[in-house]
Each structure stands twice: as structure tokens, then as C-alpha cells.
Amino acid sequence: MSVLIEFRHLKYILAVAETGNFTRAAERLFLAQPSLSAQIKDLEDTLGFPIFLRDRTGVYCTPAGEMIVSYAESALAEQTETVKAARAIYRGEIPILRLGFSCFVQPELLQSFRDAYARLFPDCQMQLSSGNHSHILHRLEEKSLDGALLPMPITGDDWVFEQIACSPLVVCMRTDDPLAEEIEIQPAELTERLTIFRDPEMHPAAHARLMNMLSEVKILPKVSSLAATPADIQFMVQAGCGLALMDQRTVLYPGLTGRPIAGIRWTVDTAFVHHNNAEHLALPILVRYLRKLGNGKPLKRPARRKHVKGLQLELLA
Amino acid sequence: MSVLIEFRHLKYILAVAETGNFTRAAERLFLAQPSLSAQIKDLEDTLGFPIFLRDRTGVYCTPAGEMIVSYAESALAEQTETVKAARAIYRGEIPILRLGFSCFVQPELLQSFRDAYARLFPDCQMQLSSGNHSHILHRLEEKSLDGALLPMPITGDDWVFEQIACSPLVVCMRTDDPLAEEIEIQPAELTERLTIFRDPEMHPAAHARLMNMLSEVKILPKVSSLAATPADIQFMVQAGCGLALMDQRTVLYPGLTGRPIAGIRWTVDTAFVHHNNAEHLALPILVRYLRKLGNGKPLKRPARRKHVKGLQLELLA
DNA sequence: GGTTGCCATAGATAGGAAGTATTGGACGAT
DNA sequence: ATCGTCCAATACTTCCTATCTATGGCAACC
Numbered sequence: 094m095s096v097l098i099e100f101r102h103l104k105y106i107l108a109v110a111e112t113g114n115f116t117r118a119a120e121r122l123f124l125a126q127p128s129l130s131a132q133i134k135d136l137e138d139t140l141g142f143p144i145f146l147r148d149r150t151g152v153y154c155t156p157a158g159e160m161i162v163s164y165a166e167s168a169l170a171e172q173t174e175t176v177k178a179a180r181a182i183y184r185g186e187i188p189i190l191r192l193g194f195s196c197f198v199q200p201e202l203l204q205s206f207r208d209a210y211a212r213l214f215p216d217c218q219m220q221l222s223s224g225n226h227s228h229i230l231h232r233l234e235e236k237s238l239d240g241a242l243l244p245m246p247i248t249g250d251d252w253v254f255e256q257i258a259c260s261p262l263v264v265c266m267r268t269d270d271p272l273a274e275e276i277e278i279q280p281a282e283l284t285e286r287l288t289i290f291r292d293p294e295m296h297p298a299a300h301a302r303l304m305n306m307l308s309e310v311k312i313l314p315k316v317s318s319l320a321a322t323p324a325d326i327q328f329m330v331q332a333g334c335g336l337a338l339m340d341q342r343t344v345l346y347p348g349l350t351g352r353p354i355a356g357i358r359w360t361v362d363t364a365f366v367h368h369n370n371a372e373h374l375a376l377p378i379l380v381r382y383l384r385k386l387g388n389g390k391p392l393k394r395p396a397r398r399k400h401v402k403g404l405q406l407e408l409l410a
Numbered sequence: 411m412s413v414l415i416e417f418r419h420l421k422y423i424l425a426v427a428e429t430g431n432f433t434r435a436a437e438r439l440f441l442a443q444p445s446l447s448a449q450i451k452d453l454e455d456t457l458g459f460p461i462f463l464r465d466r467t468g469v470y471c472t473p474a475g476e477m478i479v480s481y482a483e484s485a486l487a488e489q490t491e492t493v494k495a496a497r498a499i500y501r502g503e504i505p506i507l508r509l510g511f512s513c514f515v516q517p518e519l520l521q522s523f524r525d526a527y528a529r530l531f532p533d534c535q536m537q538l539s540s541g542n543h544s545h546i547l548h549r550l551e552e553k554s555l556d557g558a559l560l561p562m563p564i565t566g567d568d569w570v571f572e573q574i575a576c577s578p579l580v581v582c583m584r585t586d587d588p589l590a591e592e593i594e595i596q597p598a599e600l601t602e603r604l605t606i607f608r609d610p611e612m613h614p615a616a617h618a619r620l621m622n623m624l625s626e627v628k629i630l631p632k633v634s635s636l637a638a639t640p641a642d643i644q645f646m647v648q649a650g651c652g653l654a655l656m657d658q659r660t661v662l663y664p665g666l667t668g669r670p671i672a673g674i675r676w677t678v679d680t681a682f683v684h685h686n687n688a689e690h691l692a693l694p695i696l697v698r699y700l701r702k703l704g705n706g707k708p709l710k711r712p713a714r715r716k717h718v719k720g721l722q723l724e725l726l727a
Numbered sequence: 728g729g730t731t732g733c734c735a736t737a738g739a740t741a742g743g744a745a746g747t748a749t750t751g752g753a754c755g756a757t
Numbered sequence: 758a759t760c761g762t763c764c765a766a767t768a769c770t771t772c773c774t775a776t777c778t779a780t781g782g783c784a785a786c787c
Contacts, residue, residue, distance in 0.1 A: 096421055096486075097493060100413040101775090115734060128776050130734065135774095140493065142500035147734065149784055156532035157500040160695070163530060164492040167702055168485065169413075175481040176414060176457065183459035183474040213480060215473035246563045248619065249677070297622050302565065305610075305618035360566070378477070385484050418744095433764060445745045447765060452743095464765065466753055 100172065102136045103165035105129055106144060110162040113151050171381075178378050182214060189218040190375055193229040193241035196322045197291070198363055199342050202258050206242060206365065213382055214375055225321065226296035233366065239373040245362040248298045251369035253376075255383045258363040263351035265330050265339040272336075277355040280310045287312065288335030289326055292319040303338070306359060417489065419453045420482035422446055423461060427479040430468045488698075495695050499531060506535040507692055510546040510558035513639045514608065515680055516659050519575050523559055523682065530699055531692055542638065543613035550683065556690040562679040565615045568686035570693075572700045575680040580668035582647050582656040589653075594672040597627045604629065605652030606643055609636040620655070623676060 108118035109129070119126040137143050144158035154162055181187050190210065194203055203221075210219060222229075222238060230247075232238040247254050264278050264287070272278055272286075287307075293300035307314050318334045320326040326337045327346050340361045341351060365383055367376050425435035426446070436443040454460050461475035471479055498504050507527065511520055520538075527536060539546075539555060547564075549555040564571050581595050581604070589595055589603075604624075610617035624631050635651045637643040643654045644663050657678045658668060682700055684693050 096417040096489075098489060099416045099418065101416065104413055114732095116732080124775095125777055126734075127736080127778085130736095132775075134735085140497070142497060149733085152734090155500070156534075157496040159532060160492065160496040160499060160530055163699060163702075164488075164496075167698065168488065171481075171485065172413075172415060175477065179474040179477040179481075180457070180459060182477060183472070213477055215476060217473075246565070246615075246619075248563070293622075297626060298563075298619050301618040301622035302563070302615050305614050309614060381484065382480060385480075431764080432766095442746055443764085444747085444766075444768095447767095449744075451766085466764090469765090 097139050098136065098161075100169065102132065103169055105132055106136075106162055107165045107169065109133065109145060109152060110154060110158075110165075113153070115147075115152060174377060178374055181374055182217065185216075187214055187217045187374060189220050190214075190373060191220045191222065191237070191239045193222045193224060193232055193238040193243075195226050195229060195241075195243050195296070196223050196324075197226075197244050197296075197340070197361075198242045199258075199260070199340060200344075201342065202363055203242060206257065209382060209386065210375075210379065213379060217375070225292075225294075226299070227294070230366075233368045233371070236368070236371065239371055240365060240367040240376060240379070242363055243366055244296065244299055245364050246298050246302060247364060247366055252366050253369060253380060254364040254366040255380050255387070256362055256364045257383050257387065259360045260363075261341045261353065262338050262359040262361055263341045263353050265327065265337045265343075265345065265349060265351050267330060267333070268348055268350045270336075272352065273350050275352065278352050279355050280312050280357065283312050283314075283336065283354070285313075285315055286336045287314045287338070288316065289318040289320060289329045289337035290314070290316050291326070292321050295321060310357060414456050415453065415478075417486065419449065420486055422449055423453075423479055424482045424486065426450065426462060426469060427471060427475075427482075430470070432464075432469060491694060495691050498691055499534065502533075504531055504534045504691060506537050507531075507690060508537045508539065508554070508556045510539045510541060510549055510555040510560075512543050512546060512558075512560050512613070513540050513641075514543075514561050514613075514657070514678075515559045516575075516577070516657060517661075518659065519680055520559060523574065526699060526703065527692075527696065530696060534692070542609075542611075543616070544611070547683075550685045550688070553685070553688065556688055557682060557684040557693060557696070559680060560683055561613060561616055562681050563615045563619060564681060564683055569683050570686060570697060571681040571683040572697050572704070573679055573681045574700050574704065576677045577680075578658045578670065579655050579676040579678055580658045580670050582644065582654045582660075582662065582666060582668050584647060584650070585665055585667045587653075589669065590667050592669065595669050596672050597629050597674065600629050600631075600653065600671070602630075602632055603653045604631045604655070605633065606635040606637060606646045606654035607631070607633050608643070609638050612638060627674060 105118070105122065105124075108121050109115060112118045112121065115130055115133075116126050119129040122129065133144065140161075142157050143155050144161050146153045146155055178187075192206075207219060210217070222232070224232070226243055229238065229241045229243060233241055242257070245254075245256065264272070264283065266272055272282060290303075291300065304314070315335075318329050320329055320337075323339065323343055326339065327343075327349055329335070330337050330349055331346060339345075339351060341353075343351070345351060365380065367373075367380075422435070422439065425438050426432060429435045429438065432447055432450075433443050436446040439446065450461065454462075457478075459474050460472050461478050463470045463472055495504075509523075524536060527534070539549070541549070543560055546555065546558045546560060550558055550569075559574070562573065581589070581600065583589055589599060607620075608617065621631070632652075635646050637646055637654075640656065640660055643656065644660075644666055646652070647654050647666055648663060656662075656668060658670075660668075662668060682697065684690075684697075
């Protein structure tokens with residue numbers, strides 16, 4: 094199917110919708126009124142439905158027209174934003190992206206985020222800082238970080254986030270544990286034995302949610318060991334302090350293994366977050382890209398075989 | 411500023427990026443190769459930076475080009491989607507939107523959502539169902555609802571949601587309560603007196619989060635009365651069962667009033683949710699629109715003074 | 728009944744998108 | 758080396774169409 098609408102049309106439509114008047118819209122566009130009328134009419138013909146109703150009292154949108162007008166606004170804004178970012182890339186003006194991440198975010202996930210960033214913003218630098226959930230959020234607030242990868246939930250207003258991963262929770266145990274013989278663990282078998290948890294202070298909302306989910310399936314956890322990192326949790330399991338819940342994708346120490354809980358499909362969700370009024374040029378485009386990756390199918394384009402910088406190439410030539 | 415890129419360019423760019431070859435891209439576009447080359451070159455000139463690197467071994471994207479290519483994909487897809495939806499509106503083929511909402515969602519919020527929907531999909535019907543959080547989510551899952559307005563947090567994978575409101579929590583009390591004399595309530599004054607809560611079963615995750623937030627500020631609530639609706643909560647406060655937390659925007663019964671808690675800025679967040687693979691045509695466009703409303707400034711276009719249906723008008727004329 | 732405001736139509740024109748033919752550069756095979 | 762192949766760029770022509778000016782039609786307002 095060919096392109097029905099051009100950006101030119103969107104600009105014209107918007108001018109007409111905003112002025113409610115072909116003549117004034119044409120003036121604003123530095124265009125003769127008949128040219129504008131003709132363009133809109135052509136477009137309406139190819140689309141197969143009218144966008145505007147011309148009426149003695151003025152020009153109004155049809156229902157379908159409202160949708161096109163609303164689309165025109167965002168499509169034009171998006172184009173401007175994209176061109177600005179692309180130009181900044183070309184000029185090497187993208188500032189370093191200061192990315193925070195919780196130590197509970199899987200390394201492969203961090204890497205695939207870095208890959209996505211590198212695909213969108215090649216040759217742009219990224220500075221990593223790890224920390225616990227609340228700490229990272231605080232640094233985002235005070236703008237010493239531009240964005241972060243954090244486990245959900247992310248509570249509070251003034252955050253923009255986009256979920257980028259979701260992975261099952263499993264019970265982490267020693268391989269010599271009797272439960273390791275089973276393929277799935279029954280919830281009842283966990284009561285009393287599930288004792289190792291992430292320190293609630295690291296991420297209060299996630300802890301609360303977990304406790305609640307556990308009580309819903311009648312697992313009564315005995316919170317006795319608190320850990321600040323996944324490595325510490327593994328150490329505690331290894332040391333025999335009890336069982337813990339873990340992201341299935343965690344690479345476990347030798348001597349440890351993971352088992353799903355029967356009938357339960359809890360997940361660890363990770364999101365890319367940035368503050369509402371953070372101003373790093375890459376953020377809106379990054380979020381849009383991550384959203385596309387999440388909803389759509391993977392991109393099927395030939396990979397770049399050569400790695401060449403746009404501007405630098407010219408300067409060296 | 412004028413339009414730099416046209417959709418035609420995006421289509422061309424995409425073809426070149428996907429084939430990695432101007433000649434084959436031109437074939438795919440039913441275009442002569444020099445025409446394609448010229449168009450891309452023109453675009454690169456107006457943009458001010460190269461999109462592709464022509465190389466003996468093939469054609470590759472520059473860094474800035476990668477961004478444009480990625481944009482081209484989504485922009486073209488979005489246009490197609492929008493035109494499809496607009497055409498469906500014109501033909502009156504938009505099915506009724508079955509919207510669920512929690513009874514804890516404010517009526518004005520529901521109304522402004524209905525307004526937004528009416529603006530995007532004029533003359534399209536909406537069917538409302540209220541219920542509690544878990545119930546609504548379940549109905550979304552089994553596809554007896556298309557979308558819903560629910561208080562956050564919304565846990566679990568396979569939901570698409572967009573936060574649409576955020577409003578402060580206040581303490582709800584009788585106007586003859588001694589605390590009503592104060593402008594702000596101190597957290598310590600709430601211990602023992604905060605006793606009325608939403609039934610945890612209505613929304614387990616929200617209850618858990620609230621309990622956690624309370625304990626963080628050393629308020630130890632005594633959960634003694636459980637209500638299924640805001641009206642029930644108000645009744646209980648009126649009956650003297652204790653104090654409750656409420657959305658500040660709730661229209662209170664006579665004899666009741668709300669007061670903020672000193673030093674605390676908790677909020678009630680509401681989101682529009684739909685299931686990952688719900689197929690109602692309006693959903694992706696609705697989410698995009700809500701997102702725009704949230705991030706951007708309000709639209710400043712003359713309102714439609716007349717309410718006319720596109721198709722019907724022609725048929726009647 | 729004249730004037731004004733506004734959109735549509737008619738016809739002319741110029742700009743530019745697309746086409747054809749050709750050149751030039753880089754490999755690879757003989 | 759030399760020829761053949763592949764591929765993008767250049768040169769030049771053609772034709773479409775976006776734009777222009779001028780005008781017509783229609784309703785509303787003095």
C-alpha cells in the first residue's frame with residue numbers, strides 16, 4: 094500500500110483545524126487559499142472520507158476528521174523531535190547518559206538495554222551507577238542520573254516509565270535440598286522455610302506487594318534474613334539460612350538451583366524510568382523505542398557491518 | 411519551520427535500510443534507481459547530515475541514520491493504524507467500547523475519560539460496568555471488557571496501561587471531629603484513629619502498598635472496618651467508626667470533611683488499562699491520545715459547534 | 728440591493744519527482 | 758592486464774502536480 098497522507102497534508106490539516114477557516118489557515122501557511130482547499134480536497138478523496146465540514150458558520154471536523162487532526166498534532170511533533178535528536182547524534186552533541194540500575198536487575202537485561210541504546214544512539218556514551226531502588230529514585234529526582242533500570246512497581250507521580258522485561262519468580266535452594274528433587278514446589282512446602290528476603294528498605298513497595306501475594310496463597314513467610322543484593326541472597330541460601338525467591342534468569346552459584354512454585358505465575362518486572370522533567374535529549378526517543386520493542390516484533394534489518402561515525406568520517410576525509 | 415521529511419521519504423528510507431541496496435530497494439518501490447538515489451540525496455541535504463553510507467560492500471546506516479530509520483518504521487505503522495481507525499469511524503464500524511471501572515474511580519475522572527473518548531471517537535458508543543479491582547481485571551482477561559479505569563498499582567504482565575490521573579490522599583473525618591479544627595493532621599494523631607479501609611480483597615496490591623507507606627511514617631493503623639465502596643467508607647466515618655483515607659477529589663457527604671496529613675504527599679493514581687491482546691480498534695489510539703494529554707499541554711482548538719455524523723450526513727443529504 | 732466573508736472552480740505555470748541513458752569506480756574471473 | 762559485473766551517481770528529459778491568479782457562488786449583514 095502506498096502512502097496516502099504526506100506530512101504536508103498534516104500541516105495543512107492542523108492549520109485549518111486550529112483556525113477553523115481555510116482563508117486564515119492559508120495565510121498562516123503562506124499559501125493561496127485555493128491551493129489549500131485543493132490539497133485538503135484531494136486528501137479527502139484519496140482517504141475516502143471527509144475531514145472537514147464546510148459550513149456557512151465555519152469549518153468543523155467530522156468525527157473521522159477529529160482523529161486525523163489529533164494524529165497530525167502528534168505526528169508533526171514526533172518528527173521534529175526525531176530530527177532534532179538525529180542531528181544531535183550527527184554533531185556528537187548527545188550528552189553522556191547517566192544510567193542508574195538496581196543490583197536486582199539482571200545483567201543480560203542491562204546489556205540488552207545498552208544494546209538498544211547503542212542501536213539508537215551509536216557512539217554515544219553511557220555512565221552506569223548501581224544502587225538500591227530508593228537510592229536510584231532519589232538520584233533521578235535530584236538529576237544526578239538521567240534514567241534508570243529498576244524493578245517494578247515504581248510508585249509516585251512524576252515518573253515516566255516503560256516496562257522492558259518480565260521474568261518468572263522461582264524458589265532458590267541448595268541442590269542438596271530435598272525440595273530440589275521436585276519439579277515444582279507446592280506452596281505449603283514453603284511456609285516456615287522461606288526466610289530470606291530483600292531488605293524492605295531497598296524497595297518498600299515491592300516488599301509489600303510480595304508479602305501480600307504470599308499471604309494470598311496462604312504462604313506465611315518467616316522474614317528472618319535480609320539481603321541487599323542478589324549475591325547476598327545466594328550466599329545466605331548457600332549458608333543454609335533458608336529459601337529465597339529469585340528472578341528465574343539469575344545465574345546461580347554452583348550448588349544452588351531454582352524451582353517454580355506450583356500454580357503460581359508471579360513475575361519480576363523491570364522498567365526503564367526517568368523523571369518527568371528530566372531533559373536528556375535521548376529520553377523521549379528511547380522510551381518510544383522501548384515501547385515499540387515491547388509491543389512489536391523484532392526488527393528485521395541487516396545489521397551494520399561497519400562502525401563509522403558520521404561527523405568524524407567527514408572531518409577525517 | 412517547514413516540513414523537512416515527507417512520508418514518501420520514510421518509505422524510501424525504509425526500503426533502502428531493509429534491502430541494503432539502492433537498486434533492489436528501487437525495484438521494490440517500483441521506482442527507477444536514480445530517482446530513489448536522488449530523493450535520498452535531497453533529503454540528506456535538507457537534513458544536513460547523511461543517513462546512509464554508500465560503500466563498495468553495501469549501503470549502511472550512519473548513526474543519525476539509524477535513528478531516522480527506526481523512526482520511519484514506527485511513523486509509517488502509526489499512519490496506517492490511524493487511517494484505518496478513522497475510516498472505521500467514518501463507516502460507523504467502531505464496536506461499542508465496553509469499559510469497566512472501579513467504584514473508587516472519581517466520577518469526574520470517568521467523565522473526562524468519556525469526553526476524551528468522545529473527542530477521538532465521536533458518535534461511538536460506550537458501555538459501562540463498575541466493579542472491584544480484581545473483578546474488573548478478571549473481566550478484561552476473559553475479554554468481556556475492552557478496557558478499564560482502575561486505581562494503580564496494576565500488577566502483572568500482559569497489561570497495557572496509561573496513568574491518567576493522580577490526586578492527593580486526605581484524611582476523611584466528621585466536621586465535628588476535634589481534628590477538623592486543624593489545617594493539617596500530624597501523622598501521630600492518626601494512630602489508633604485510622605480504622606476504616608477499603609476491603610483488601612478489592613485491590614490487594616493497593617492495600618499492601620498503603621499499609622507499607624503507613625508503617626514507613628510510623629502510623630500504625632488499626633484495620634477494623636472494611637468497606638467495598640467510597641460511599642460505604644463515608645457512611646462508616648459518619649457513623650463514627652473512625653477515620654479513613656480518601657481521594658481528595660471525592661465529593662463528601664454533608665457533615666464530613668477532608669484534611670491533608672502534614673509532611674506527606676501520598677496520591678491515588680488512576681490508569682486506563684487494557685489487556686495485551688485485546689483487539690478493540692480504539693485501544694492503541696486511545697492510549698496514545700491519553701499519553702499525549704498527560705505529557706503535553708491541553709489542546710487549543712475551537713470546539714466543534716455542530717455535531718454531525720460523517721457517513722449519515724451523506725446518506726441523508 | 729450592495730457589501731462582505733468565505734470556500735470552490737477554472738485555467739495557467741513552474742518546480743520537482745520520476746524516467747532513460749550513461750558514466751565511473753570497485754571487484755572478480757580469466 | 759583485461760574484460761565483465763555490480764552498483765551508485767550524473768546528465769538530461771518528461772510529465773505530474775502543487776501552486777498561483779482570477780473568478781464564481783452562496784449566505785449573512787447592513
